[in-house]
Amino acid sequence: MDKVIITSYSIHDIRFPTSLQKDGSDAMNKSPDYSGAFIILRTNVPNLKAYGMTFTSGSGNEVVCVAMETLAKRIVGRSLAALTENMSMTYRTLVSGQIRWIGPEKGALHMATGAVVNSIWDLWGRYEGKPVWRLVCEMSPEELVNLIDFRYIVDVLTPEEALQMLREGQQGKEQRMQDALNNKAVPAYTTSAGWLGYSDEKVKTLLKETVKEGFKYFKMKVGSNIDDDRRKLAIARSVIGYNGVKLMVDANQVWDVEEAIEYMKQLAEYKPWFIEEPTSPDDILGHARIRRELEPYGVGVATGEQCQNRVIWKQLFQAGAIDIAQIDACRVGGVNEVLCILLMAKKFGVPVIPHSGGVGLPEYTQHISTIDYVLISQKLSLLEYVDHLHEYFRYPCRVVNGYFTTPLEPGYSIEIYDSTIDEFEFPHGAFWVSPIGKEVTEIMLQGL
């Protein structure tokens, strides 16, 4: 590994015009263009390169790309061995220095950190010839603890405690690895039918299709209008029923705390399992109150996709603010920080259902859910699946009979084709210079 040197990198602002079909639309994000800020690492070894990405919803992707440029310079010239022998220090180095002032460990800068850290993991997996989930699951508890930067969380999780948890997790690990290899580790839920901008007819048709495909868990977007939401949830329940299935709803942060409570009381008759992102992702005590007040109505609370770092996660757990932890693979600082959040979730007994509603996210999170099942929670790990844009990835995730197919190819499954870059790199890719691309750009620049 000390012979593998990162010699250069390239950064790509890739945007897909999903706003044309309202894919991904919700009460807050009315017409996102699903986008990824990608980094490609190149090495001195022929054909050994690696990919990292963070997800955005279009405008602002360029900001993350600039931050990635700054961070990527720090790893050029370094060997894979030097970067991975003490990954917690590699992580610490990336979040330190003058640039820390524009974070720290939050926002666009931290998303850039996530992409760069994940690109190192992709390289590590490719070098070892293993998918990232397997690379992690085959590490010893001592090696795993060394991946984590415990700064700011030792009041709830010490390295010694993490080590103990990971040692206990070794029991039955081989069987769970086998389950993963048999594609029985990660059941999927779908949001594909639930986007807010879809017509009633489209919702109905898509739900029927997903029921046929074997899904048992469904999520709908809510929060723009109570009458519309009641109508759509009634449609959803008429298609999926109530037996052996679960329905979730997602408000994408549109409400104040009291508004969330009152609104959700009116949707309780449709028996949603949880309300996702009822309010600001930074409002820890607000989530705690919503959870307390909705508990008698049988509605849980979930959040996480815009939870910016392990400190916010720590407080959500400490405050008893959530029923479900929806960790994002690249909003926080990559695999390392995700592992520490998984461990905190385990300690507080909060199930993890990673956030995957975006391009490339299910490709990443299938690894995270597999790690959670094999190594940490040891429970079947439900995961969001959105059926968009997988065709642009070399190793797309797949769902068969309601389960994710465990990835077997080396790395972190986030490689895009060169042709994807040629077509969708913003603003000069083939799509974006076309007449329709220019129209979409105009709307994007107006902030609509």
Ligand SMILES: [Mg+2]
């Ligand atoms: Mg969501």
